[in-house]
Amino acid sequence: MDEHGQLHITQLLLDWSEGNRSALERLTPLVYGELHRLAHHYMNRERSGHTLQTSALVNEAFVRLVDQKNVKWNNRAHFFAIAAQMMRRILVDYARSHLYAKRGAGAIHVSLDQATLVSNEPSAEVTALDEALTRLESIDPQQARVVELRFFGGLTIKETAEAMGISVDMVKREWSTAKAWLYREMSHPVDGTT
């Protein structure tokens, strides 16, 4: 990543965090390589039995992408939030294309049934979770952010609490109940009330 590319990405991220949706469209392909790097890194560490903190990896990926000198994050929550959102976007995009490649065009809109979940297809699980999370956002934005930080950002309960400025107990509460809600959504996505 040259300096120019880094600046470019930084600007897009800032645009995006200020609500410019088209910035994200242009951002995704630029950071795609980072996903591969991260995944390889993860697997290599995993195989060799090294312990590993996902949040550190995600942060590291993010730090590499973004020109830290020229961007002032409002606070740590802002930093984590952007990093987690970006991871979500990249991972979900990847998962969709993976499923697409596997099953053909008809399966882009994945409606996940119990069987698929049990079949342990990570791409399907990630895609389904993303869809359920989007629905959760509309009814409980704070809870959705907890999930985003935990699941996509890789933060621990404690890190999430720090990043969001809420108590650990609150995070536990949000996380535990979100899991129930999301899992039910993912297992029975079409409940007619939509």
Next chain:
Amino acid sequence: MERPERWQEAKDILYSALEMEPGPRAYFLDERCGDDLELRKEIESLIAAHSEAGGRLESPAIELMAESVVNRDNDDLIGGLLGNYQVIEMLGGGGMGEVFLARDTRLDRRAAIKLLPDSLTSNNQTKQRFTQEAKAASALNHPNIITIYEIASHNGHDFIAMEYVEGETIRDLLERGRIDTRRAIEFCAQAASGIAAAHEAGIIHRDIKPENLMVTRSSQLKILDFGLAKLVERRPSLGDSHLPTVDYPRSNELVVTVPGTILGTVAYMSPEQAEGRPLDSRTDIFSLGVVFYEMITGKRPFDGKSAIDTLHSIINSEPPPARDLNVNLPIEVEDLLAKSLAKDLSERYQHAGDFELDLRRFKRGLESGSLPSVRNMPHSSVGKNSISPLWWLAPGTVLLGAIVLWAYITSDRMVTSPPATAPSLAQMTLSPLTIDPGFEGEPTFAPDGQTIAYVSDRTGNFEIFLRQISGGPDINLTNNPADDMQPSISPDGKQVAFVSSRSGVSDCLCFFIYGTDQPLMGGAIWVMPALGGSPRKIVETGTFPSWSPDGGSLIFSKGPWYGQSIYKVPSNGGEPQEIALNLKKAAPFIAYPSYSPEGSHILFEAANNIFVVSSNGGDARLVVEGKHPVWSADGSSIFYTNVEAGRNYTLWQAPFSIQEGKLVGEPSPLTVGRGRDTQPAVSRDGKLIAFSALDVSFNLESVLFDAESAKIQDSPRPLTSGSDLIYFFSTPDNAETAVFDSHRGASSFIWKVDETSPSVQLTSDPKFDDYFPQISPDGRTIAFNRHPPDQPEAPDDLWFMEADGANPRLVMEKAGFVGWMPDGRSFTYYSFGDGQLYLYDLQSKSAKQITNEEGVYAKGIPSPDGKWVAFMSIATGNMDIRAVPIEGGESISVVATSRQDFHPVFSPSGKWLYFQLDHKNIYRVPGPAQAWRKSEPEKVTDFPESGLFLENPQISSNGRKLIYSKRRTGGDIWLLTLNK
């Protein structure tokens, strides 16, 4: 449940309910939901979903996806090309990246390809450090270290191509339980040997663990991933203050560079690694000790419930005694473990070589039943601290240069009895006699067996010193600004014969060109009293003097540069007489003649072969391939340096019959050859063998200069480093890159290097020695000489390949030494058929003879205007430089000094012809653009000449750089004691 406020209500109830046991939960729900059945149903379905979900969603998404991303990337690679490698299948993943089996499409051999994680190489600085380190590691040439072929990059994938070894890792073996003690010792000793070699080259592994130790089917151990651990260790820190920080336990943090990621497998870390202190080579010794413990006990010495626990234990706890875990272990093993697992660096083995030696002694003792604990008493009655120090751990033994061996190569022999003439391991000790920096070599014994004369360059030039083996000060015997070498003490101990350059420049001690230990030759032979006094010149020109058993005469070698004979001269002076030899095949460079103990025969070396001949001369008989032979004290065996492929310059002993004039038994090794073990000398009582362990390298250097004014403008900078032996090279551009030949191991191959990347190996077919690479002016084609290594007398063939090593192809048989014409459309070559230079036109594919004379010495160098070809000639017996018009005709003499004139090279303007005197300093004379004006050679470089050896100087095409290969020689003398 889509209304936000409704969900907030449900969430409260749900969270409390989830915390409860089913009984109270029902009660709680009755109370909280009351009549709101919809809410009750909602909560119950969420509780059910929660319990179904179990551990799902607890793993971060990247963890879920990583495998699928990686597998897909890898699927994309398999079957495809990665540089020159066709990827066949995935072999596995390791801490450092995925490993694939691949086929090298250029060389049609298998290779293992290790993909480096992008994350480790994406940072330029990290990557640069990595390539430096990997370059150094790739220069390691040791049977116990996996060979790295190249480090390259393709489509953004950085990868390492290396030797593909079929076998299992020590980890695989350990998974089947603990390893047989003797096998474990052997593996550990081999690992220590490889580690010692790397340490000598200044490379620390840092991540020795069972996964990195591979055992082949023939039980040879290979260490993987040398130099790679550093890549991880030196990652940049994310130290910016506004970045998120996360708290981690202290002991963890210190080994962490990126927060939260522990590097290395903690169980094999040294205490200094666990504490994040600076590391030196002793960290590898500790880690190997951990592996050794695990091999012989089946358990790790430091093992905690978590990584932090384990680190704590490494830093603070002593491991359980190994014998508690394996009662069959002799008590002596505890001492080995204590010395390898010592937390205090000063109490640990200081050198991996010491560890290896102790392991081998231990193994030997174990097998012969001579360990004190085995010999004297049953295990159970031996107190833990009752034996110390152990006799087999020779105190104070420092092992750097070489190691006594035996079991190493022929472990079967250990079980049966060793051959009668070979000293058994238990009867030998090895110790260094000198440990000075620089060169110490050429030992020779006085008849008392207690005094050694040897050569050292510690004064700045070569002098002969005397030393008592038992200690005491060195005496500088020769003490003269000239070089004095090759001492030989007379049988009565009263005189020393030696070779010296003191009588003038014409006696320059030049290097003997054949073979890589390259002693000096030339000079005059002098004799002086062994206790000091005035030297007398005995022979005007001669080298390698050696006394007759009666002390009445000396034999030595003498002759023109290419083709000496053995001569004999009375030791008080007189006319030398040639001992006429009849060698079946031409064998130049006769060296190291020596009389058998009763004086009837002479042993000598010629071109890497050892011959024996009657002391009256006549038919010489080939004894064995090797260098520098000497007789044993009673003449029943010979000692020599084995230079066969894979023997790595080791010292060997072979039973010999003077009557039959041949070997009468199998040769056996005495050393493993950390250095080049050579120049043996035997004491008169036969109990001591002194030898030198040499360290020789030839590396490229460049220096800024101006080819017109001949001004040197800077100090030399290295272009290559390590254990290279580079003789010939060429640079297509302004010395930004160079292609060179290098004898790293048994063979010579062609490599390429530039100023920023590691060397890349371009050829590697073991069926050939490749040398003299000449890159075409457009930088696209490399011409080189190719030769079958097992047929020294066979002519070379001329080959071409692409600049990246692709498409090697035979261009002409019995030809070589290409000189490219400036336009690159034709080249000169040397024909091995008639010994003449030819011009070959690539378009018309026709050759035209250029020279027509005797003594053309191989390479032709076209002038920049393409009108002349300079070449070396040995027509007069001396090496001279001549030039011939490109269209043929009479050649002219350009340089013909009384010394050896080597390696002509033109300045880009053609005004000057640079050359070397005796492979030492560089001179120049006017070139064709000055109509070959006659002039005294002008000295260009001013290197101190003692020990100097430059090879093949070149001038970059812009005339701004002078590049040459420079030899460095270090060495120490070792003493092998045979306690018969």
